[in-house]
Amino acid sequence: VCSSDLVKVEDLTLFDLEYLYLRVQAVSVSNKIKMSYRDNEDNKVREFEIDLDKVLVTFPEKDLRKIVVNDTVTLQLKYPAASLYDDKAFLNLTGEVVYSELTARCLDKVFGPNEVYDSKTMKPEEIKGWLDTLPKSAYTQIKEFFVTLPSLKYEIVYINDNQKERKIVLNTLNDFFTLH
Numbered sequence: 350v351c352s353s354d355l356v357k358v359e360d361l362t363l364f365d366l367e368y369l370y371l372r373v374q375a376v377s378v379s380n381k382i383k384m385s386y387r388d389n390e391d392n393k394v395r396e397f398e399i400d401l402d403k404v405l406v407t408f409p410e411k412d413l414r415k416i417v418v419n420d421t422v423t424l425q426l427k428y429p430a431a432s433l434y435d436d437k438a439f440l441n442l443t444g445e446v447v448y449s450e451l452t453a454r455c456l457d458k459v460f461g462p463n464e465v466y467d468s469k470t471m472k473p474e475e476i477k478g479w480l481d482t483l484p485k486s487a488y489t490q491i492k493e494f495f496v497t498l499p500s501l502k503y504e505i506v507y508i509n510d511n512q513k514e515r516k517i518v519l520n521t522l523n524d525f526f527t528l529h
Contacts, residue, residue, distance in 0.1 A: 359431070380401045384501070391510040396485050405503070413497060417490070423460040424487070429498070433451075453480055479481070
């Protein structure tokens with residue numbers, strides 16, 4: 350795999366890294382992997398072959414990165430960087446602090462009535478203090494943004510022994526490489 354100075358790995362999103370990992374696997378080892386799944390209705394273990402060339406990254410139908418706070422203020426969020434999942438301080442947070450910290454780290458820009466503020470030029474305390482003043486409606490939009498983050502997607506559809514159609518949706522690396 351080649352790397353460029355234009356792309357910083359720590360800035361890539363988790364879905365970027367997961368997709369790249371699957372592409373490297375497909376090219377260097379095989380584009381076909383086998384997985385097993387135990388149907389919880391008929392209790393039978395089934396074997397499936399997954400074609401990694403058919404794995405997609407799915408995005409929400411609507412771009413939810415812009416959060417309208419009011420008539421004069423709009424936030425622009427960015428997808429969480431994968432490096433966040435390796436940040437011990439972040440991973441040790443609990444409760445509402447996690448949500449607040451995640452939002453602060455995903456804030457990209459604030460569009461005001463006369464000015465655009467870039468989060469790179471703001472201090473973390475300023476960002477967190479400002480986010481604490483947001484109305485509940487803005488946090489509802491922010492929550493929807495996080496709930497609908499892009500992810501890998503591969504679907505397996507089969508008929509079990511009870512003649513019921515079943516669907517397995519794989520959307521994380523863990524889903525592709527573990528027994529279910």
